[in-house]
Amino acid sequence: MKKIPLKRIFAAAALVCCLTVTTAYADVTQEDIDNAKNQINNLKNQQKDAQDAVDDINGKKGQLESDLNNLNGQMTNIVSSMNALESQINDKKKELSDLEDEIDQTQDNLEAAKQQSASQYEDMKIRIRYMYENGNTPMLEMLLSASSFSDFLNRTEYISEINSYDRQKLEEFIQVQEQIAAEEASLEEQKKDLESEQQELLAMQDDMKVKQNSVNSLISSTQANISQTNSELSSAQGKVNDINSQIAQMEELEKQLEIQKAKEDAARMAEIKRQEAENNGEFSYVPSDSDLYLLGAIIQCEADGEPYEGKLAVGSVVMNRVRSSYFPNTVSGVIYQSGQFSPVASGRYALRLEQGVNNTCMQAAQEVLNGNITNSCLYFRTVIDGLEGTIIGHHIFY
Known part of the structure; x- marks a missing residue:
């Protein structure tokens, strides 16, 4: 000792x-100094917790901003698709309009052919009725009045050609009618297909509008969340700044x-x-x-x-x-x-x-x-x- x-x-x-x-x-x-150090350590622990909160909010904000970018990309694609659909729908409308004009023209042609065929048919009936009602005298007179055998044959052939011409014209008009009718049917079928395609495009357009509304809603919600997150971030950063100020004062x-x-x-x-x-x-x-x-x-x-x-x-x-x-x-x-x-x-x-x-x-x-x-x-x-x-x-x- x-x-x-x-x-x-x-x-x-x-x-x-x-x-x-x-x-x-x-x-x-x-002890006074140790107390000050302890307070500084406590404040630094609070600072770490507050900074962790800031980092978490920043991470949340980054994810929301990434989601918003993705949604904006989806919206761009949807708008592009809707524009393309609108263009296709307009093209279908024009095709339908042109086809309807063509159908109207075909129907006019068919009606004209029917009228011409009916007129030709009426002319034939008149000649036939005339021949039956007056016998075969005109034909016979025309044959007997031949100046020679050769003239007789020519007149015989002429009469035959008249009958053949009437038959041919009648058949031609029948074929024209059938052709026009077939063309009209084909055009109607095309019109039906175009109308079906147009309805499909309109349905796709409606689906796109639904998607657009859904994405718009998500964009609005995400923007609101980002705004709320910015507010939380500002508050959390303010807390960090306050603690930093307290630390500086205690130091x-x-x-x-x-x-x-x-x-x-x-x-x-x-x-x-x-x-x-x-x-x-x-x-x-x-x-x-x-x-x-x-x-x-x-x-x-x-x-x-x-x-x-x-x-x-x-x-x-x-x-x-x-x-x-x-x-x-x-x-x-x-x-x-x-x-x-x-x-x-x-x-x-x-x-x-x-x-x-x-x-x-x-x-x-x-x-x-x-x-x-x-x-x-x-x-x-x-x-x-x-x-x-x-x-x-x-x-x-x-």
Whole structure:
């Protein structure tokens, strides 16, 4: 156990009274800084949750915009198909109109052929009736009045040709009637087919209109969802911005607390050194069995990522405090002193003790306990502007 001279005890009491009177109203403890850090960590957790919400909404918005693009593509295809159908329907209407004109013309031709055939037929009936009513005298007279046999044959052939002509014309008119009738039937069949095709096109057009209305409805719904998502995104982003602002404020507060504490620590350090300079007593400390492990653990918590020199410097600060009459007089007492080492307050130190200490930090702890004290400082912290001291790695020792 370390022996403390009475002179040092009185000096420590005087210093405590002095510091209490002059700085009690402004003292910043490590607990204050740790509280600020905890608030910053909590805010950063909230920030992560808020940013995750923003990312989720952005993902939702991206999917909705993709859906809207697909729907717009479908609408473009539908409009294109409807335009094509409209063009085909107009073509069918024109074909039907032309075909109806052709049917009307064919019917006119058929009617004219029927009238001509009827007229020819009436003429034939009149000649036949005349021949029957008057006998064959005109024909006979025409034959007997022939001037020669050759003339007789010619007249006979003429009479035969008249009869053949009448028969041929009658047959021709019958064929024309049949041909026109067949043509009319064919045109009517074409008209029927065209009307059927037109109805199919109109039905397809109706289907397209139904699809168009459906897609229009989906587009409107998707646009409304995008608008709602934009509103949600704006709100979520606003929350992120608010948290970022709070983090910035808390980080500034932490920085100011760190600066204030560093100044207060430096003032204490100067007074402690002044007081201890008056003490010429010898100091000796015999480490306990647990000191090596405890010291190695705090070195790893505070300086695991620092150079070996930085690890020795942290261990030296602990031992300098043990040597000082203004701090506990054991390694465990210094490490567990309230409000001094943030890893202890946060629970990281207890976890490190449970998980074990690496060889490098144990080696540094052993060197320090063996007397390799590399500095005379009582404090260290991360580097900040305006604080004088020895910088090793990311720490400043003062």
